[in-house]
Amino acid sequence: MLELEIIDVNDYPLEKEKIFSLVDKIWVREEDAIQAKHSVDRWGTSKTETGTYFYIVQNSETIGITGYFIPNLEQGVFGLRHHGTSVKGTGRKALDLLVEYLKNKYQDSFESIVELVPEGRKDLIPKFEEWGFQVDPNGVPAWEPKRDYYRYVLIRRGKE
Numbered sequence: 001m002l003e004l005e006i007i008d009v010n011d012y013p014l015e016k017e018k019i020f021s022l023v024d025k026i027w028v029r030e031e032d033a034i035q036a037k038h039s040v041d042r043w044g045t046s047k048t049e050t051g052t053y054f055y056i057v058q059n060s061e062t063i064g065i066t067g068y069f070i071p072n073l074e075q076g077v078f079g080l081r082h083h084g085t086s087v088k089g090t091g092r093k094a095l096d097l098l099v100e101y102l103k104n105k106y107q108d109s110f111e112s113i114v115e116l117v118p119e120g121r122k123d124l125i126p127k128f129e130e131w132g133f134q135v136d137p138n139g140v141p142a143w144e145p146k147r148d149y150y151r152y153v154l155i156r157r158g159k160e
Contacts (some may be wrong), residue, residue, distance in 0.1 A: 064086060
């Protein structure tokens, strides 16, 4: 059985080593792992960022990490935080669990979840399209501070 387990931001100092070890297993490209660790660390140390991270757990074994942030609650826009698993075939299922969590928690306020893809990683787009995302022709949203880093925007509507 696959499930999400919330990572309490207050427990981040105790969880950091486990999270970083998991990141290294999932993101084998060093630059991807560095980006994921930076994002997790910023979330865990600032304690002011919106949203949270989750462990992805399968049959009591932690196999991945995912999460969300809220760049624009008024428009119902949520962002996907570094979503990855170490077990092939579980990514879509874990994403579906995250979307269901957001629908239940935020109800009518949840409209969509966005994945930002950096320049040079167009290869990621087909996988996210398999998971129900579509390329957003409007480009990188104004709320994203690293607009020069990201090239592609993928969006998955909450009301499919």
